[in-house]
Amino acid sequence: MSLQIxxxxxxxxxxIFDIRSRLSTDVASWELALExxxxxxxxxxxxxxxxxxxxxxxxxxxxxxxxxxxxxxFVVQHLWHPMKFDLIFKMLSDHEWTQFKQNYVENLAAPLxxxxxxxxxxxxxxxxxxxxxxxxxxxxxxxxxxxxxIKKVLTRDGGHKLRILKQENFRKNCExxxxxxxxxxxxxxxxxxxxxxxxxxxxxGATTFCKKCAFLWDKKGLRLCQKCxxxxxxxxxxxxxxxxxxx
Numbered sequence: 001m002s003l004q005i006x007x008x009x010x011x012x013x014x015x016i017f018d019i020r021s022r023l024s025t026d027v028a029s030w031e032l033a034l035e036x037x038x039x040x041x042x043x044x045x046x047x048x049x050x051x052x053x054x055x056x057x058x059x060x061x062x063x064x065x066x067x068x069x070x071x072x073x074f075v076v077q078h079l080w081h082p083m084k085f086d087l088i089f090k091m092l093s094d095h096e097w098t099q100f101k102q103n104y105v106e107n108l109a110a111p112l113x114x115x116x117x118x119x120x121x122x123x124x125x126x127x128x129x130x131x132x133x134x135x136x137x138x139x140x141x142x143x144x145x146x147x148x149x150i151k152k153v154l155t156r157d158g159g160h161k162l163r164i165l166k167q168e169n170f171r172k173n174c175e176x177x178x179x180x181x182x183x184x185x186x187x188x189x190x191x192x193x194x195x196x197x198x199x200x201x202x203x204x205g206a207t208t209f210c211k212k213c214a215f216l217w218d219k220k221g222l223r224l225c226q227k228c229x230x231x232x233x234x235x236x237x238x239x240x241x242x243x244x245x246x247x
Contacts (some may be wrong), residue, residue: 012049013201020194023187030187032134034085037194045075046201064210066224077209077217082196083091090187093181100177112158117148119202125153 019036022028026034046052056076061071116125119134124140127148137146154162199205209217216222222232231240238244 011033011051012040012044012046013051013198016194016197016201020191020198022083023190023194032188034186034190037197052129052201055203059206059208060201061208063208064213065207066209066213067229069210069212074208075214076203076206077214078200078203078206080200080205082193082200085189085193088192089182089185092185092189096181097177104170104173105162105166108169109154109158109162112154112161114151114155114158115150116153118153119143119150120145120147120149123149123151 005056016037019028019040023030023033047056047096059076060073060074064074117127118125119127119138119141121143122138123142124138126139127136129135130137130138130144133144135146136148137144156244213224217235221235223235225231225233225240225243227239227243231242233240
């Protein structure tokens with residue numbers, strides 16, 4: 001099945017909607033849809049499309065919303081961008097991946113465990129029974145208890161056997177699990193990416209910047225402090241250092 005993108009003068013927005021529609025109705029697989037999405041970005045950037053240019057003309061203000069400059073030229077400044085597909089997929093799969101590793105190791109370890117008496121205070125297995133007191137004493141924490149806690153722990157050679165089992169089977173089982181995850185979460189991750197792209201090309205979360213503010217934001221990762229309006233600081237911080245030090 002070949003890609004649908006053939007025309008150089010593509011309508012970026014309608015193509016994104018078309019990809020989303022075919023993906024939602026399972027006309028195209030998510031793998032093919034992702035390939036089309038990447039090919040679209042290679043052939044045409046949204047800011048060079050006819051729709052974008054029209055939206056830009058009506059969207060741009062007459063001053064920079066950050067520094068207040070009235071000197072053109074002004075640019076459309078996005079304060080956010082669509083996430084990478086791999087990152088979206090990772091966010092969808094992280095919890096299940098963590099759960100899989102925990103369950104996998106636990107299933108391997110289950111036959112290698114045995115019941116042992118442990119200290120109810122520190123969990124140590126180094127206990128001895130004092131006949132005169134009729135109490136169990138922990139060698140580690142020195143505390144005494146009437147009854148120890150029974151726990152299932154690895155046998156003496158259980159740790160070594162578990163490491164061998166993990167080395168033999170873990171990679172193979174991980175590959176099988178990841179294939180299931182791609183089949184399960186690939187479509188959802190791409191639908192989220194397409195939705196974010198639609199918001200992006202509709203200029204949602206965008207504003208008007210002057211050239212200087214846009215350059216410092218995009219290339220240097222700096223923004224003008226909204227409290228004092230004179231100092232610049234990194235995007236990850238809410239304000240500049242002098243303003244943050246003020247009470």
